[in-house]
Amino acid sequence: MLLMECVLHLYVSTVELSLDSPLNDRKKKDAVKPSLSAPAASVASSSSKAPSKTLEELEEEESEDKFDLNISVTNPEKVGDGMNAYMAYKVSTQTSLTMFRSKTFTVRRRFSDFLGLYEKLSEKHSQNGYIVPPPPEKSILGMTKVKVGKEDPSSAEFVERRRAALERYLQRVVSHPSLLQDPDVREFLEKEELPRAVSTQALSGAGFLKMLNKATDAVSKMTIKMNEQDVWFDEKIQDVENEEQHMRKLHVMVESLVNHRKELSGNTAVFAKSVAMLGSSEDNTALSRALSQLAEVEDRIEQLHQEQASNDFFTFSELLADYIRLLGAVKGCFDQRMKAWQRWQDAENMLQKKREAEAKLLWANKPDKLQQAKDEIAEWEAKVTQYEREFERISATVRKEVIRFDKEKARDFKRQIVKYLESLLNSQQQLIKYWEAFLPEAKAIA
Amino acid sequence: MTSISEDSDKEKVRSVSVDLNNDASLVIDIPDALCERDKVKFTIHIKTTLSSFQKSEFSVPRQHEDFIWLHDTIVETEEYAGLIIPPAPPKPDFEGPREKMHKLGEGESSMTKEEYAKMKQELEAEYLAVFKKTVQVHEVFLQRLSSHPMFRKDRNFQIFLEYDQDLTVRRKNAKEMFGGFFKNMVKSADEVLISGVKEVDEFFEQEKIFLLDYSSKIKDATAKAEKMTRSHKNVADDYNHISGAMNSIAADNNTAFKKHLEKCAEVFEKLRKLEDRVASDQELKLTELLRYYTRDIQAAKDLLYRRARALADYENSNKTLDKARLKGKDIAQAEENQKQCLRKFDKLSESGKKELTSFKARRVVAFRKNLIEMTELEIKHAKNSMSLLQGSIEILNSN
Numbered sequence: 001m002l003l004m005e006c007v008l009h010l011y012v013s014t015v016e017l018s019l020d021s022p023l024n025d026r027k028k029k030d031a032v033k034p035s036l037s038a039p040a041a042s043v044a045s046s047s048s049k050a051p052s053k054t055l056e057e058l059e060e061e062e063s064e065d066k067f068d069l070n071i072s073v074t075n076p077e078k079v080g081d082g083m084n085a086y087m088a089y090k091v092s093t094q095t096s097l098t099m100f101r102s103k104t105f106t107v108r109r110r111f112s113d114f115l116g117l118y119e120k121l122s123e124k125h126s127q128n129g130y131i132v133p134p135p136p137e138k139s140i141l142g143m144t145k146v147k148v149g150k151e152d153p154s155s156a157e158f159v160e161r162r163r164a165a166l167e168r169y170l171q172r173v174v175s176h177p178s179l180l181q182d183p184d185v186r187e188f189l190e191k192e193e194l195p196r197a198v199s200t201q202a203l204s205g206a207g208f209l210k211m212l213n214k215a216t217d218a219v220s221k222m223t224i225k226m227n228e229q230d231v232w233f234d235e236k237i238q239d240v241e242n243e244e245q246h247m248r249k250l251h252v253m254v255e256s257l258v259n260h261r262k263e264l265s266g267n268t269a270v271f272a273k274s275v276a277m278l279g280s281s282e283d284n285t286a287l288s289r290a291l292s293q294l295a296e297v298e299d300r301i302e303q304l305h306q307e308q309a310s311n312d313f314f315t316f317s318e319l320l321a322d323y324i325r326l327l328g329a330v331k332g333c334f335d336q337r338m339k340a341w342q343r344w345q346d347a348e349n350m351l352q353k354k355r356e357a358e359a360k361l362l363w364a365n366k367p368d369k370l371q372q373a374k375d376e377i378a379e380w381e382a383k384v385t386q387y388e389r390e391f392e393r394i395s396a397t398v399r400k401e402v403i404r405f406d407k408e409k410a411r412d413f414k415r416q417i418v419k420y421l422e423s424l425l426n427s428q429q430q431l432i433k434y435w436e437a438f439l440p441e442a443k444a445i446a
Numbered sequence: 447m448t449s450i451s452e453d454s455d456k457e458k459v460r461s462v463s464v465d466l467n468n469d470a471s472l473v474i475d476i477p478d479a480l481c482e483r484d485k486v487k488f489t490i491h492i493k494t495t496l497s498s499f500q501k502s503e504f505s506v507p508r509q510h511e512d513f514i515w516l517h518d519t520i521v522e523t524e525e526y527a528g529l530i531i532p533p534a535p536p537k538p539d540f541e542g543p544r545e546k547m548h549k550l551g552e553g554e555s556s557m558t559k560e561e562y563a564k565m566k567q568e569l570e571a572e573y574l575a576v577f578k579k580t581v582q583v584h585e586v587f588l589q590r591l592s593s594h595p596m597f598r599k600d601r602n603f604q605i606f607l608e609y610d611q612d613l614t615v616r617r618k619n620a621k622e623m624f625g626g627f628f629k630n631m632v633k634s635a636d637e638v639l640i641s642g643v644k645e646v647d648e649f650f651e652q653e654k655i656f657l658l659d660y661s662s663k664i665k666d667a668t669a670k671a672e673k674m675t676r677s678h679k680n681v682a683d684d685y686n687h688i689s690g691a692m693n694s695i696a697a698d699n700n701t702a703f704k705k706h707l708e709k710c711a712e713v714f715e716k717l718r719k720l721e722d723r724v725a726s727d728q729e730l731k732l733t734e735l736l737r738y739y740t741r742d743i744q745a746a747k748d749l750l751y752r753r754a755r756a757l758a759d760y761e762n763s764n765k766t767l768d769k770a771r772l773k774g775k776d777i778a779q780a781e782e783n784q785k786q787c788l789r790k791f792d793k794l795s796e797s798g799k800k801e802l803t804s805f806k807a808r809r810v811v812a813f814r815k816n817l818i819e820m821t822e823l824e825i826k827h828a829k830n831s832m833s834l835l836q837g838s839i840e841i842l843n844s845n
Contacts, residue, residue: 242698250691257684264677271670278663283656284810290817410703417710418842424717425835431828439821445814 069174070094071189073167076159078146079110085147086110089163091170093189099181105190111138113194114166120184121173127340129333129397131405132179133172134325136165164314168322175408230395236402237334244327251320258312265305272298286445293441297434304427311423319416323409330405333398340394344387351380471495472592474607476585479577486510486538488584492607498599499608510537512606512613513584516591519602526597527752527790528797530805532590533741538580543572560690568683575726579734586738647795653802654750661743668736675733678725685718705845713838717831724827731820739809746805753794760787 075090092106118135125132142158170189174180188194228234272295279291358373471494478489491505517534520526546569554562591597606613645651692711696704763784770780 239698243695246691246695246698250688250695253684253687253691257681257688260677260680260684264674264681267670267674267677271667271674274663274667274670278660278667281656281660281663283660284806287810287813290813294817406701406703410701410706413703414706414842414845417706418839421710421713421835421839421842425832425839428828428831428835432825432832435821435824435828439818439825442814442817442821445810445817 068096069180071167071170071174073163073170076163083144083147086112087143087146087159087162089166091189099186101190107189107192109188109194111143111162111166112196113188114169116194117173117184117188121179121182124182124184125179126332127336127394129336129340129394129401130176130178131326131329131333131401133169133176134329135169136162137325161314161318165318165322168318172326232399233334233337233395237331240327240330240334244324244331247320247324247327251317251324254312254317254320258309258317261305261309261312265302265309268298268302268305272296272302284445290441290445293438297438300434301431304430308423308427311420315416315420315423319412323412326405326409330402333401337391337394337398340387340391344384344391347380347383347387351377351384354380469593472598474585474588474592476581476588479581481538481540481573481577484540486580488581490588490607498604504608506607506610508606508613510535510584513587515613516602516606517587520591520597520600523600527756528749528794528801529594529596530742530745530749530801532587532594532597533738533745535580535583535587538576540573540576543569543576546572558694560693564686564690568686571722571726575729578726578730582730582734583738649799649802650750650753650795653746657743657747657750661740661747664736664740664743668733668740671728671733671736675725675729678721678728682718682721682725685714685721689714689718702845706842709838709842709845713834716834720827720831720834724824727823727827728820731816731823735812735816739812742805742809746802749794749798749801753791753798756787756791756794760784760791763787 070093072092073089074092076087077089079086079088088108088110090106091109092104093100094104096103114135115138118132122132139158139162142155142162145152145155146159173185179185275291275298276295279288279295282288282291354373354376358370358377361370361373473493475491476488477491480487480489487507487509489505490508491503492499493503495502513535517531521531546565550562550565550569553565557565591600591603597603645654689711692707692714696707696711699707763780763786767777767780767784770777
C-alpha cells in the first residue's frame, strides 16, 4: 500500500492536485508534489512517465508563474503590560488566487505565531528535501526592552527590524510554490484566531527537546559518510558551504559600514553645533552668517547620513543576514537527503541479515521458523524499495529546490543591490542640492 | 621611500592662508617632498627679484627641524615682539600609516591576496593624505614669512632659504646661544595675565574679549571636524572591504549572480575612491583650515600676552620711579627705565594694532577661499558619484 502511494505521488499529473479538494489536502500532508505552480497553468504539463520532463522545462513552468499575492506586515502594537506583554503585527494579504476565501483580508499575529508556522512547515516538508525559509531569530534582550516599555530609539529600531524581517519571511514562504499549497500557510494568513504555538517558548519542555534533537542530528551528520553517486551533490554542498562563509564575512563588513555611518551621522551633528557656536563668536558679519549657514548644511547632511545608515542596514545588511540563514536551510536539506540515504542503507543491511538468517535456518533444517524468516525478508524487501524510491525522490527535490533557490537568490540580490544603489544615488543628489545652495553663501563672504 | 609631486592638484592643495604669493619679488613654494623612514625632506623652491639673494631662482632641501629652528629664532627676536609670529608647522605625523603598514606586514600571511592588495591601497591613500597636509602647512609657514614686510628681511630667513648646506650645525649653535632664555617671555599666552590687565585701549579690549572666546570655539570646532573626517575615512575603508568580500563571493560563483556581484563590487571600489577624496578634501579645506587658525589665534594671543607684559613692566617702572622720587635716589635711572618701557609698550601697541587688523582680514579671506573650494569639491565629487551610480544601476537593470 505504501509503495503504491509513493508511485502515485511521483507519476501523477499535476491536474489531480486541484486545490480545494479535501482529498488532496490529506495527500498534501504526506508529500507535496514538487512541481506545482499556479493552479490554472499546469493542465497541459501532465506526464505519465517520471523523468520525462527535464529540469529546465520544470523551471520554465515556474517562471511563468505570476501568482498574484501580496503580503505586508505592518502596525506593530504592544499588547498587554510587563513581562507578559507582546507585540502584535497586522498581516494583510491581497490576492486574486482562488484558494483563498476573499481578495483582501487582515489578521493579527504575534511573533510566536510565525515561529509556530515555521515549526509546522519544517516538520512536514524538510524531510522531503524542501528548503523551508527560516524565520527571524528570537531575541530575549530585544523583546525585554520592548516589554519593559523603554521608549528609546533602539527598541523602536528593534521592532522595525523584526517587522521587516517577518514580512520578508512570509513573502519567501508564499513565493515557494509547494509551501503556498500547505493549508497551514493559508490558515496563518486567513484564520482570525490561531491556537497559541507552545513549542516555541524559549525555556519550555518542548523547546528543550528540540534542542536535543538538533544536537543528535549534528552528531549523526558527522558519522554518515555517503557514497556519493551523483557528483552534482558533492560539488553543490561545497559551493553552499563556501558561499555561506563568504557571506558571513561580507555581512560583518556591512555591519561595520552601518556602524561607521551612524558614527559619521553623530559626529556631523556635533560638528554642526560647534560650527554654529563658532559662527556666533565670529565678529565679521558675512563670515558669521556663512558659518551658521554651514552649520545648517551639516545638520541636513547628518539627516542624510542617518537615512543612509538605515538603508545600509535594511536593504543590504538584512539581505545578507536572511541569506546566511537560508543557506543554513539549504544545508539542512542536503542533510535530510543524507538521512534518507542512511535509512535506505540501513534497510539494505537489515535485508541482508534477514537473508543470512534464512539461509542459516535452511541449513539447520528448522522448517517452523522458516515461514517467519520469509515473511521478514518480504517485509524488508518492500522497505528497501520504498526507501530507495524515497531517496531518489528527495534527491530530485533537493536538486530542483537548489536550482530554484539559486535563481531566487540572483533575483533577490539584483533587486536589492539596485535598490541600495538607488538609495546612495538619492543621497548624492541631495548632497549636491545642499552644497549648491551653500556656495553663494560662501562667495558672499567679504 | 615615497615622494609626491603635486601636479594637477597644485592649485587645490595650496595655502590655508591666502594670496601669500602675490608679491613676485619673493615667491616660495614646496613642489616636492621625500619621505625617508622617519624624516621628511622638503624641496623649497624660491623665485626672487630681490638683490639680497645671490640667485634669482633656486631650490634647497630642508627638514622639518630646520623650520622649527627658524620659527624659534624669530620668536626669540625682541624686535618682532609686536608682530604675530606665524605658527610653527606641526611635525609630520605618519603614525597612522605606519601602524597600518605594521599591521600589513604582520598579517600578510593570514590575508588573502585581495585583502592584502586592498589594505595596501588604503595605506597608500593615507600616506598621500598625510603628505599633502604636511607639505601644505610647511609651505604656508614660509609664505607667511615671505609676504610680511618685516619677516622677509630676517637674516635667518635668508639663511634658511639660501644656505646650500645642511642647517644642522647652525641649529645646534643657535640652541647654545639662546638656550631658552627668552622662552619664558614668549611662552603660550597666560590667560590670567591677559584678562587681568586693566585695558585703556578700546581696540585691545575688544580684541582680547574676541580672541579669548574665539580661541576656545575654534579649538572645539577643529576637534569635532577631525572626528567627522575620521568617520568619513572609516566609511571609505568599509566600502573597500565590502568590495573585496563581494569579489570573493563572485569568484566562487557563476551565472547571473556572479555578474551582479562583480558589478556591485566594482561600484563599491569606485565609491570608495570618491568617498576617500571627499574625506581628504574636507580635511584639507575645512579641518586643516580650522587647525591652522587655532594655531594662528594662539599666535595672536601670544602678541596680546607680550603687550600685556610690556604694560605690566611699564606700570612697574612707574612704581619704581615714584619710589625713587620719594627716596631721592636713582631718579635718572628710573626715569630712563620708565621712558623705555613706555616706548616699548607704545611700539607694541602700534604694531599690534596693525597686525591684529590685518589678521582679521587675512582670516576672513582664508575662510572664504577654503569654504568656496571645499564646497566646489563636494559638488564635484557628489556629481561624479551620481553619474557612477546612475551608470551602474542602468547596467544592472539591463542585464
